[in-house]
Amino acid sequence: MIIVKCAQCRRKIFKYRKIGKGKLLHCWKDRLIEDYSLCKQNEVKCQCGNLIGIDEGKWIKMKQHAFYYSGNIDRK
Numbered sequence: 566m567i568i569v570k571c572a573q574c575r576r577k578i579f580k581y582r583k584i585g586k587g588k589l590l591h592c593w594k595d596r597l598i599e600d601y602s603l604c605k606q607n608e609v610k611c612q613c614g615n616l617i618g619i620d621e622g623k624w625i626k627m628k629q630h631a632f633y634y635s636g637n638i639d640r641k
């Protein structure tokens with residue numbers, strides 16, 4: 566599980582179950598464990614107003630450099 570945080574204010578945005586290596590480009594909504602973000606229409610924002618990603622239905626397309634993450638990645 567990883568914790569995705571805002572690059573501007575360092576608040577938590579998501580707890581997310583990431584599977585596999587590589588960059589976090591999308592967040593599948595069914596793998597979100599906890600969601601602290603604010604959603605306005607299809608924009609997923611931090612509480613500070615930083616745009617984190619775009620809700621595209623089944624997943625959130627993450628905006629690179631708007632966030633960072635820490636934690637363990639499941640290897641399956």
Ligand SMILES: [Zn+2]
Pocket residue numbers: 571572573574575576611612613614615
């Ligand atoms: Zn923020």
